[in-house]
Amino acid sequence: MTPSTSAPRKKFSVPSSKQDELLSAQVAYFMHLEEAKLSKKDKIKRFFWNPKDQSIFGRSPSSWSKIGLFYLIFYGILAALVAICMWVFFQTLDPRIPKWRLERSIIGTNPGLGFRPMPLETNVESSLIWFQGSNKTNYMKWVNNLMGFLEKYYVPGKAEKGTATIKRCSFTQYPQENEVCDFDVRLWGPCSPDKYFEYHRNAPCIFLKLNRIYGWVPEYFNDTNNLPKEMPKQLVDHIRLNVSQHELNTVWISCEGENPADVEYLGPITYYPKIQGFPGYYYPYKNAEGYLSPLVAVQFLRPVAGIVINIECKAWAHNIKHKRTDKVGSVHFELLID
Structure with missing residues (x-):
């Protein structure tokens, strides 16, 4: 009598995207638990400086540098445009002779x-x-x-x-x-x-x-x-x-x-x-x-x-x-x- 052969078991695999979701949920859960343990004073301190990800006011230094560079260029161009407009305007005026007389x-x-x-x-x-x-x-x-x-x-x-x-x-x-x-x-x-x-x-x-x-x-x-x-x-x-x-x-x-x-x-x-x-x-x-x-x-x-x-x-x-x-x-x- 020949021994019966059983069918091979199928391996259950979770899709990688699902794994990521589960991992994210797990991380969020434990972070929430950690956040709940913090006092109000500690939360405020961590808002100003978070040593884990080295963020300041919720942003990393690289993020702040990118934002700063953007606004520096933006307001610099804006100031230059205003200065050019004012210069052109003053070329039409005489400091001692009124335009309308x-x-x-x-x-x-x-x-x-x-x-x-x-x-x-x-x-x-x-x-x-x-x-x-x-x-x-x-x-x-x-x-x-x-x-x-x-x-x-x-x-x-x-x-x-x-x-x-x-x-x-x-x-x-x-x-x-x-x-x-x-x-x-x-x-x-x-x-x-x-x-x-x-x-x-x-x-x-x-x-x-x-x-x-x-x-x-x-x-x-x-x-x-x-x-x-x-x-x-x-x-x-x-x-x-x-x-x-x-x-x-x-x-x-x-x-x-x-x-x-x-x-x-x-x-x-x-x-x-x-x-x-x-x-x-x-x-x-x-x-x-x-x-x-x-x-x-x-x-x-x-x-x-x-x-x-x-x-x-x-x-x-x-x-x-x-x-x-x-x-x-x-x-x-x-x-x-x-």
Whole structure:
């Protein structure tokens, strides 16, 4: 009897992909167990530095180096593109000549009139100049306020230095292309710092300036027979009687009380320089280095104390329109002396 032969056993083999899955699951299971054993403090430490795989913040050093290199190249190219665009943009601009001028600009062609000293109150809308002539501590605040504005007129070194030549101009000697006009502070007479701008005598000096507009040229009222009807009589008489023919190219200045009562309370007014305006040789404004805007000092000789006096000052030229609501061509402020 022949022994029976049994069939060979088949070997059971797990596919390699299945083995990998099982191995991964096993590793993940034991890692989870290990993670569960860690305290919160240890987890935080291992996040910053894992000694097993030498990772920092969950990434290996090689991974961090690749990311760093990528962002270095990316932001470097971005910065270069921005720099090139800015360079091309600035090639189209002149640092001293605005691209949009006169009618094409936001400012337009109608300059505003400003005054100094500016009110000391924190309210930017305030236009009240209120002081006590008998109190030096009080009126010195206004004197110092004025000196802060006038410092570059009294100290030439404070003015911007440049290639332009500063010269003493006149109605017969206008500045040339690379010249700017000097300003003689002696023309302000008693409105000077050594006399405290007359605030201690209750006869304060207010300084007026015309806002700068690049390239703007005044159209002067230089015909004594063709002065506007609304021009104050005092200014009309001044132009006709006290101004010579070659001085007529001037932007005239006038100051008055706004109401009949204000006119009475304001009293007599004196202007410095005596020409009562901004001489034409300061125009047009070309944004030249060292340029100083012409100023007119207005002294109120005997204003009534204890009363708020409303004052309006105007600049006069054919191409200066007066619009109180838009604050162009004129300026309003109040004066109160205790």
